[in-house]
Amino acid sequence: DTGVSQNPRHKITKRGQNVTFRCDPISEHNRLYWYRQTLGQGPEFLTYFQNEAQLEKSRLLSDRFSAERPKGSFSTLEIQRTEQGDSAMYLCASETSVGEQYFGPGTRLTVT
Amino acid sequence: GENVEQHPSTLSVQEGDSAVIKCTYSDSASNYFPWYKQELGKRPQLIIDIRSNVGEKKDQRIAVTLNKTAKHFSLHITETQPEDSAVYFCAASIGGSYIPTFGRGTSLIVHP
Numbered sequence: 758d759t760g761v762s763q764n765p766r767h768k769i770t771k772r773g774q775n776v777t778f779r780c781d782p783i784s785e786h787n788r789l790y791w792y793r794q795t796l797g798q799g800p801e802f803l804t805y806f807q808n809e810a811q812l813e814k815s816r817l818l819s820d821r822f823s824a825e826r827p828k829g830s831f832s833t834l835e836i837q838r839t840e841q842g843d844s845a846m847y848l849c850a851s852e853t854s855v856g857e858q859y860f861g862p863g864t865r866l867t868v869t
Numbered sequence: 870g871e872n873v874e875q876h877p878s879t880l881s882v883q884e885g886d887s888a889v890i891k892c893t894y895s896d897s898a899s900n901y902f903p904w905y906k907q908e909l910g911k912r913p914q915l916i917i918d919i920r921s922n923v924g925e926k927k928d929q930r931i932a933v934t935l936n937k938t939a940k941h942f943s944l945h946i947t948e949t950q951p952e953d954s955a956v957y958f959c960a961a962s963i964g965g966s967y968i969p970t971f972g973r974g975t976s977l978i979v980h981p
Contacts, residue, residue: 788967799875799958799971800913813968848912856901856967860912 761851761861769867770839777835778864782851789832790858791824792848800848800860806832818843839868871896873961875972883980888949890975892959893941899961902935902942903969908955916957917944949979 762781770776782789787808792800803822804814808829817823821839826832836843846865850858872895882888892902900921905913919926919933919942926933930949935942942961946953956976960969 790968797974799960799974802968802970805968852967856903856962857915857918858903858967858969859915860905862912 761849761859763847763849763861763864765864766862767865767867769869771869772839772841774839775835775837776839776866777833778847778849778866779831779833780849780861781831782849783859784830786851786853786859787829788852789826790850790852791832791834792850793818794846794848794863803834836866839866841868844868871899871961871963871970873959873970873972875959875975877975878973879976879978881978881980882949884949884951886949888946888953888977888979890944890957890959890977891941892943892961892972893939894961894970895940896961896963897937897940898963901962901967901969902933903960903962904931904933904944905958905960905971906955907958907974913958946977949977951979951981953977954979 764779790805791803794800804824806826821837824834846863848863849861852858875892903918906916907913930947932945956974958974959972962969
C-alpha cells in the first residue's frame, strides 16, 4: 500500500496518560500535516512539516501537544496528560509539490 | 485568519438530480480551493481542486467554480448517484503555506 498510513487506528486511554500516534506519509511527499477532526466538523489544522522542519506549530491546541518528524519520513504526534476533550479523530496528510493533500485513515482517540 | 463558511449543512436529492454546495472565504490572499469527500468512517479524499487563476474546472460529473471578486466557490455534482452520498468539505488556503481552512461540511444524501 503506497498511501498514507497511521497507527494505531484506535486508542483508548485514561485521563492523564500520554499517547503517541504515528504517521507514515507517501514516500515522495516532503510535506506532512496533522489535523484533528471532531464529529460534525471539518479537519482542524494542528501543525505541519517540510521534511524534518516543523514550519508551523502555533496552532497546536496546547503545550500538551507536540509533534516530531526526526528524519523527514514518518512523524509522531504526542499528547501528554490527556483530557476528555482530546477525544477526537487525529488525521495525518501528506502533500504533493502542488499542494494536493492525501489523508491517512486517522487515529481515533477516546479518553475515558 | 481565514474563515470558510459552507452551505448547506445537509442536502437531500433524488438520484439523477444535480447538487450544488457553496463556500465563501474571507482572506482575499487565498488562492487554492480543494474539495474533499468523506464517507462514513473513512478518510477525506480529494475529489477536485481549483486555483485562483482559473474560473471553472470539470472532472466528469463534478465541477468547481470560483468567483474571486465575491470570494466564493461552489461544487457542482450532476447526475447524482447513491454512491455520491457522503460529507463534502471545502477548504481554502494561501499558496506557499498551503495550510487549509476547512468548511464545516455538507452531508449529501442521494435517494435511489
